[in-house]
Amino acid sequence: MTQRLKLVATNMAGVVVAVIVLVPFLWTVLESFHGSDVFAPTFSLFRPTVSSYQYVLLHTAIPQEFLNSLIACAAALAISIPVSCLAAYGYSRLRFRGKAVLFYGVLVTQILPATAMVIPLYHVWSLAHAFNNLVALGVAYAAFNMALAILLVRNFFDNIPLALDDAASIDGCSRFQTFWYVLRPLVTPAVAAASVFVFINAWQDFLLASSLITNSGRFTVTVGLYAFEGANTTNWGAILASSVLVSIPSVLMFAVAQRYLVRVVSGGVKG
Amino acid sequence: MTAGTRTVGLGVEKPAAVAASAPGRNGARRRLTRARSDGLMAALQWIGPSYLIFLAIMAFPAVWNIVISFFTVSYGSDKFVGFSNYGQILGSSQFYSSLWLTIYWTASVFVGQFLLGLLLALFFNRRLWVGKFLKPLMIIPWAVPGIVAATAWTFLYSQNGPIDQVTKTLFGIAPAWLSSTTLAMPAVIIAGIWKGAPFYFLMILAGLQSIPPELMEAARVDGASRLRVLVSIEMPYIKNVLIVTSVLGLIWTANYFDGIYLITQGGPINATLTLPIWIYNTAFSDFNLSEASALSVILLVIVLILSIPAIRERRLT
Incomplete structure (x- = not known):
């Protein structure tokens, strides 16, 4: 049982490590769906929008x-x-x-x-x-x-x-x-x-x-x-x-x- | 490789080709159906086109650039000035400051990338359910264009940006990373480490996975500690991978342009002005093409001298 628990923990740690490494890019991707007011408090409710992509592709x-x-x-x-x-x-x-x-x-x-x-x-x-x-x-x-x-x-x-x-x-x-x-x-x-x-x-x-x-x-x-x-x-x-x-x-x-x-x-x- | 092979092949040949071109060494492998030499003219049909491009895009520009470095280029009249462009550069304190910044940048980024890549590789060198899914994602920093990495980090470092918000909540301070002469360099170094570490991760992980499991098993049975396994088994076994990865990484890092220029343009007050960026600014901001030419010659000479052992290493290991 402890063996299994350890395995789960290691996998979780792997995910955490990957997320930390990827944070700068993840941030870029997330914020790109945020619309234009990127500096609104980032921890508030997040409603994704593709308006930025629309703007980039059209204008x-x-x-x-x-x-x-x-x-x-x-x-x-x-x-x-x-x-x-x-x-x-x-x-x-x-x-x-x-x-x-x-x-x-x-x-x-x-x-x-x-x-x-x-x-x-x-x-x-x-x-x-x-x-x-x-x-x-x-x-x-x-x-x-x-x-x-x-x-x-x-x-x-x-x-x-x-x-x-x-x-x-x-x-x-x-x-x-x-x-x-x-x-x-x-x-x-x-x-x-x-x-x-x-x-x-x-x-x-x-x-x-x-x-x-x-x-x-x-x-x-x-x-x-x-x-x-x-x-x-x-x-x-x-x-x-x-x-x-x-x-x-x-x-x-x-x-x-x-x-x-x-x-x-x-x-x-x-x- | 033995000394004998080296003299035959100028240290660049591969053993198989050497054996074929030196029938005396290994008569059994000589092919009777082939002439001793195909002749340079026949060879040029195959390698000629590549050399035409190398001559046009590399050799000629390099030589022409040396010529220009002895002139001052201005509208209408080019004046021969001898070594005055070089004197200007070697006499300016900026040259030594840029040289130092280049060394500072290269050494810090190299150490950071190597250690981060090694730690990640050691962590992911085990059976994980999530490994198959995560490993390809880990190379994203390296896979995105420099401008994208630079944009992401400019955004992270910006005033009231994410890093500011975190440090403000945790420590109550929000240093102006990119406008401080002392913090700008560490800031771009962190971004540089992030961008390049996946290369080391990938190469070291591949090296680690080539170690026979029996070797690790034997160490475990003998009761070797984790550190002991790393120092006495893993590191020696992947020594060649480490050397090649490091040599390539060092050359790439010393000449890296995008990551610094696109975040700071060499500023503030030249605090991140490494040699490649100084060249670019001299030519395209100060429009001093003759001095930029002389600088390019200097950088080229430095790079060539430093990379001769690297080229030998690549062919000989």
């Missing part, structure tokens, strides 16, 4: 900014994923001089922080007149996330026996045919995981978007939300409702990606 730029973010994310995915798969195959299957050095270069790009690269990019963007271009922003996202994708997919390639390549080549497949018809279907999980991570990182970015996009019509969700907060400092209901909306895609993607995550991060180690 703010958030829907447009969702679209802008999706365009940048789509561009990032469309560029980084095919290019990373090719490179991953090259590092896994080909032998050539300078491979180690080139691969070292890939690892360096993974560590280059966006904070140190934002000014250099700003200069190049002004050379190339690429400001306010969501596809160009997507290219930048692709560059910052390709190392991760290459590492992840290469790891999968490395775990596929070479015998499979040999069999395909005996059957008359060219290298590219082997890549496309034999190996590509086998690395789908890695490609899926890489895509999810590219999307999350692109969706969450504030730094690059805020310096490479200057026209408010092209703002992504993160920059748009920040601008909205600056312009409507008292409309907490709408600010918090927008926050919840902006979080949904990235939280969903994280839920999908969670089981890959550990493998991704330790992937560079075990190999």
